[in-house]
Amino acid sequence: MSFFVSLSGLRNASTDLEVISNNIANAESVGFKKSNAQFADLVSGSSATDPRKTPGIGATVSAISQDFALGQLEQTGRALDVAINGDGFIATNDAISGEVSFTRNGNLQLVANGELQDAFGNPVQGFPLDATGTPTSFTPSDITVPTTNAGGAALSSVGIDLRGVLSAVYTDGSVDPISQVALATFPSTGGLNPIGLTKWEATAESGPPEFGQPGVGNFGQIRSGSLERSNVDLAEEMVALLGAQRNFQANARAIDTATAFTQTILNLQR
Template sequence: MSFYTSLSGLKNADTDLRVIAHNIANAETVGFKKSSAQFADLVASGAPSDPRRTPGIGATVAAITQDFALGPLEQTGRSLDVAIDGDGFFALENPLSGDLSFTRNGNFQLRANGELQDSGGNRLQAFPVDGAGVPTSTVPASVVVPLTNGSGLALANVTIDNRGIVRAAYADGTTTPVGQIALATFAATGGLRAIGQTKWQASGESGPPIFGNPGIGNNGEMISGALERSNVDLAEEMVALLTAQRNFQANARAIDTATQISTTVINLRQQ
C-alpha cells in the first residue's frame, strides 16, 4: 500500500510542477492569469469502531485554481491598446459560431471591414452610443467603425479613450463616437473555463456574464494606450518550483525505501 500512497504523491508533485512550468512559460503573456494546484488527502475507510486506526492512503488534486489579481499595467502608446484597471473582462464574439469569450488582453486591431477584433479574429463587443457618446442600449454588439463619414471622407484614425468610448476620426478633422466598450463581470469569476489564448468562457459555476459600463459599479476603469501584463511573479514561481521538486524527490525516496523493505522481507522468507 505504501507504494500507491507514495505514487499518488509523485503524481501530485508532477501536476504541481506542470502548473508552475505553465505559469513561468507565460510570464510575458499579455492578460495571463497564474494558476495554482490545490491538493487534498485521501483516507481509507478504516475501522468505524476505532477511528484512530484509520490510515491515510495518499493525496489527490482537489482543484487547479486561477488567480485573477490585477497584473502590472504597461504603457504602449498605441491607440487601440486598452487595459482594465479593476474588475471586468472584454467580451469577444466568434464570427463563425457567435459564441462569446472573455479576456483581459486589450490589444485590438482595425480590420478592412471596419470591425475591431483581437488577434484571433474575434469581434470586440460594445454598447451602441449616440452622438454625445452616451450608451443607447444595455445589449452589447460588435464594434463596426464606418470607413467614411457623412461627407464621404475617409477614416483617418480610431482611438479608445479612458471611458472606453471608441471614436472614429476622419480626414476633415471630425470625430464620431462609435460605441462604448462593454465590460463583463461574473458572480463567481473562479468558475470561468479557460479555453487558451488568455480567453475564458462562462460556465455553470461562473454564472452568466453581467455587462456594464467601465468605471461604474464593480467594473474597472479603462486605461487608454496600455496593456495588462501577466500577473506571474517569477521569484514566487521559482520558490514554488524548488518546493515541488523537493516533494517529488521525497516521494521517490519513500518508494525506494518501501522497495528495500519489501526486498528484505522477501529474502527473509526465502531463507
C-alpha cells in the first residue's frame, strides 16, 4: 500500500510543478492570472472503521484555482493600450467561431476598415453611443470606427477615456464619440475556463456574463495608455517551486524505502 500512497504524492508534486512552471512561463504575459494547486487527503475507511487505526491511502488534487488579483498597471503611452483598474473583462468576438471570450489583455489595435480588435485579431465588443456620448443600447456589438465623418474628413486619431468611451478625431478638428468599451463580470469568476492567449470563456460554474459600463458600480475604470502585467510574483513562485521539488524528492525517497523493506522481507523468506 505504501507504494501507492507515495505514488499519489509523486503525482501531486508533479501537478504542483506543472502549475508553478506555467505561472513562471507566463510572468510576462499581459493580463495573465496565476493558478494554485490545492490538494486533499484520501482516507481508507468507513463509519465503522476505528479512526485510531486508519493510516490513509494518499492524496489527490482537489482543485487548481485561479487567482484574479489585479496585476501591476504599466504605462506604455500608446492610446489603444488599455488596462482595467478594478473588476471586469474586455469582451471579444472570435472572428472564426463567433464565440465571445473575455480577457484582461487590453493591447488593442485599429485595422484598416476601422474595426477595433484585440492583439489576436478578434473584434472588441462595446455599446453604441449617440452624438452626446450616451449609450443607445446595452447589448454589446463589434466596435467599428468610421474612417471618414459626415463631412468627408478623414480619421486622424482615436482615444479612450476613463469611462471606456472611444472617440474619433477627424482632420477637420471634429471629435465624435463612437462606442463605449463593454466590460463583463461573472457571479463566480473562479469558474471561468481558461482557453489560452490570456482569454477565458463562461461556463456553468462561472455563470453568464453581466455587461456594464466602465467606472459604474462594480466595474473598473479604463486606464488608457497602460497595460495590466501578469499577477505572478516570481519570488513567491521560486519558493513554491523549491517546496514542490522537496515534496517530490521526499515521496521518491519513501518509495525507495518501501522497496528496501519489501526486498528485506523477500530475503527473509528464502
